[in-house]
Amino acid sequence: MPVGRTAPAPPAPGTVLPDTPTPGPAPGRGPLRREGPAKLTGTALYTDDLVFPGAWHGATIRSTEARARLLAIELDPAFDWSKVVVVTAGDIPGPNIVNSIQDDQPILATDEIRHHAEPIVLVAAPDRALLRQAVGQVIVRTEPLAPVLDPLASDRVFVHYEIETGDLAAGFAEATLVIEGEYRVGHQEQLYIENNAMIAVPRADGGVAVHGSLQCPYYVHNALKRSLLLTDEQAQVVQAETGGGFGGKEEYPSILALHAALLARACGRPVRMIYDRHEDIAATTKRHPAVVRYRSGVAADGRLVAQDIEIVMDAGAYCTLSPVVLSRGTLHAGGPYACPNVRIRSRAVATNTPPNGAFRGFGAPQTEFAAEMQVNRIAEALGESPLDLRRRWLYRPGDTTPTGQVLRESVAAEEVLERAAEAAEFERVRARTAGDRAQRGPDARSAHGIGLALAWHGAGFTGSGEVHLASVASVELTADGRLVILIGSTEMGQGTKTIFPQLVADALGVPMDDVEFAPQDTALVPDSGPTVASRTAMVVGGLVIEACRRLRAVVEERSGGPFADTYRADAGTHGATRIDQHFRPYPGVDFDDTTYRGDAYPAFGWASAVAEVDVDLDTGEVAVRSVVAADDVGRVIHPVLAEGQVEGGTLQAVGYATIEEIKLHDGRYLNDRLATYLIPTALDAPRISTILVEAPFSGAPHGAKGIGELPMDVGAPAVVAAIHDATGVWIHDLPASPERILAAMDTLVRR
């Protein structure tokens, strides 16, 4: 049953409130966030809050050029280097590689510097003042090389894909309307409020433990093992409380952990590496910029008959996760619309800019922005409502995607669209804004507009990714009768620590407070895969439920009574029982990574958004007033947390649409501070109304799909469509900044 947005009932006026608030959730709103009290009292420990006596401070000396030959690293002989440690590439015991998809990114640069802010030398000192002095006495000698900064001019291709279905030429031959468009989207910074942070502590066994702000403990674990030549036990990764990730702490923490660990080994003490905001923005990954070109053909009867799509993503200097970012962008580029003849060609290319990486949506927001722009422009050309056009074209059960995937179940494109449009009164408001536009005189100072978008988002890893991950999730009944969840999946605000005890309590029939959640420490928990791709609730949640079912069966078989009544006694008699649940491929889901044919995802989530904006016609400034977001998540586990995901993702998308922009000069980010890289404040944020839709996925025991990334796909195209409704201009490039809007309006007037 769909769960709507219902606020907890306030106490009736005149109610005598108890002296302390009653602990317990509001009815129907899900249990209280488990780590909430710690976060609300300031006692939750984030990386920079951890105290390690005798710890030194580490710093990274980075390139100040986009591309250069590294000639020499010199230490000023006048400085007393005995009080500090310096690490260069030569001090790395194993391969000088940050473990990822390709072996191209060095931990520290050696011969060639490939991007601004690339790490070259590491320094650690007992205190910050000495550290600053030492850093100032390291001289990096370089010889500049000509950088490649334009992705369209880059001939270095990390990866490319091609998907083709039907007969493109025949499709265009049938078309009576052809719409072409080129759309450009820029970098976006994740801007978690806690910067990247890592503390490395030498272990007695010659290994190293790192405590950090991170999403994927086992990514860091693999990176440490490989480059420091450590065993599974010698490399230990512990997640501290993490102040937001959004993809920005998916792959980046690996290089930071390597840096901290190298320094800790060099000085034999704990080393703290806590980035400040400037370093974090200058050096860490961003959302990939992209250029997306479309050619779409519509037949005389209004059917979408051909789509020819070309995508170029700027990966930056190293490959990082670009192959999978591009893959997801490619697979989603057609949008949630049936079309018999499609060709999608894509490539991710190298430029001499800092590497780009994971950010909520992971390639899909870039291409789905472009896809939705096309649909809106086609609706305008046809003189048809953008809502009606989507109603005709959207995927329904039984439709086939460009990879040949038949959408058998869990298809909610129509429901999210209808519910968002109805709640926002889309057609009524659109009729009003059209009337306003027709009557608007030359002296009008502002204009109101409404816009709509629809998207799909593949749940879990792409293609055979989940099979390769081979995740393990465990549940243990300990010898002393406790129930413990053992997973490597991390809490970073989205609610992992709350929903897993909820799922386990439900599966075992025990109170949620009786279920413990083991710390995300690689010494304690198995590799349940990375906490990315909106996969945790769906994939890992499913594994944990299966583990619980097995545990319950084992105990009930032995005890002959209900689990809840017998598990403590069972532990006393039989000792600990631990169930390790291994991922098994979803039945009937098959994808060929080489041909890009088959089931690209086990299921898709569906999202729609309706945005209303006011545009200042003098300044071009946009105020986004409201967003109605309807998101299909399969099954709602926790309404408050699910709404929180939609609200937060929606505002990130609004920022992407309107104000968030990285300016580059010679390959360097110019606005690498919070004073210059702006994100929305409470005054910029629209009223966001969330509608949660449930189209369950039968492959997951609880039916859940995923939620985190869905709202990121629809916010920007909805806002830009609303800007068009207000002003009559299409803004093809994100963000739709005042400068771009004024320039487009100027062109419109002159035409």
Added chain:
Amino acid sequence: MTVRFVVNDDPVELTVPGARRLLDVLREELGLTGTKEGCGEGECGACTVLLDGEVVDACLVPISQVDGHTVQTVEGLAARRPSVDRPAAPDDLNQLQWAFLETGGAQCGICTPGMLMAGQAFLASGAPATDAAIREAIAGNLCRCTGYTKIIEAIALAATRRDQAESLGPTSDHAGRP
């Protein structure tokens, strides 16, 4: 210099360079790590504390300016303070913290201490808790998780309960709970 001030009702005396940031004194000298650093230049509000009841960014305040004054941090909000031996529990919370917990106003939690302090100052001001007034009150505090929706809801809820409690008579404790 030697500075004397009050933090969360406790008198403090310290000898530190006068230019040292209040943020560093709180976190490193006093171990009050509930106050967070997000940018170090007064843009994000993660280090918001109350100085004589006024909202300030602790990263922009040199400790010399705190001499003789009163500072309130997130650690001072709870009705009952958690400790190492006794982790924070829902019934420790004051009315505003409780409203955040109930509505989902805290996600990753890193902006939460600053948000709470801005919210606490707003509640203490007695201003009517309109949507616009709450947004203005937290405009200096960035959050990347929530879209601000549930933070605004939490402050409004706490204000409603404050107003109801006031209409019932003067029985507030120091933390502002009814």
